[in-house]
Amino acid sequence: MPISVRSFAKINLGLAIGRLREDGFHELRTIYQTIALHDVVRVDLQRGTGIEIRCKDPRVPQDESNTCWRVAERVLRALKTRGKVVIQIEKRLPVQGGLGGASANAVATLLGLEKALKQELPAREKHRIAAEVGSDLPLFLLGGLVLGCGRGEEVYPMPELPEMACVIATPEVGVSTPAAFKRWDEIMDGTSGKLTQSSGSDTINKFSHTAFEWLSGLPTSGVPAKGRDRAETLLLDLVRTGIENDFERVVFPEHPELRDVKRVLEREGAKYASLSGSGSTVYGLFESQAKAAQAAERMNASGVPAQATLTMPRAEYWQQIFGK
Secondary structure (H helix, E strand, C coil), rough: CCCCEEEEEEEEEEEEEECCCCCCCCCCCEEEEEEEEEEEEEEEEEECEEEEEEECCCCCCCCCCHHHHHHHHHHHCCCCCCCCCEEEEEECCCCCCCCCCCHHHHHHHHHHHHHHHHHCCCCCHHHHHHHHHCHHHHHHHHCCCEEECCCCCCECCCCCCCCCCEEEECEEEEECHHHHHHHHHHHHHCCCCCCCCHHHHHHHHHHCCCHHHHHCCCCCCCCCCCCCCCCHHHHHHHHHHHCCCCCCHHHHHCCHHHHHHHHHHHHCCCEEECCCCCCCEEEEEEEHHHHHHHHHHHHHCCCEEEEECCCHHHHHHHHHHHCC
């Protein structure tokens, strides 16, 4: 029987773009948070050899360029085993939307293939394979709240946040991540087209300080205010400390309709709204599930595709990952 794996999405609670590295990637700092929206990946081990990708969405590649294919090939090689691996992807998340769908699919493939083979790779080997295939993959080996460093592949579990209500808006807009990075370099240094060492370091340092201030969970006075639970405190502090996604500076001028979606979320009552990754998904965090559901309903009625969901803490992520 095929192994079914839920492939949960992520959002970025802030993202700082640093210097351009020698390997061609940019230094990054971000805080990942998994959410309850997901695809479903089914992994089936059959007689024969080879890897087959099946997906009804024509935008999903079904050859070796697919991250699931690349992960499966590496897992088979690492475990020194053979077989025909059939990977069926049921897409519910937007393709190239900034929610990490393809990366989550790949990690779901890794976990499903381990279960199908009844063999488990060492944690270090799983991380190596994930980081080799893509920068966003390793976060899905942790789940919950995760600090991302390096090019995003250096991941560290963080103390969990309370479950928060969230609205995910997915406008039909295509955003090229490489083009967004290129534009970032151009605005940071118009002559060389490369981000300078000093400006890159400043961006990273600012993010580190604001993220630390936010995660302290304390208001300006340093004393938690009466009558506010921890989730509300953290939401207000997220705004107060000014954590931002640097991609907004280059994506919003190119795609003003995404800035408009962020403003709609704020008008609908989001305590914090932001682009996720390089987009095109824009999300908002709300103080209650009821308010999030109402906001999503009104946005859909006005022509903006939106879904209400919840952030997903690490323990729940692992409890629910093997399911249909």
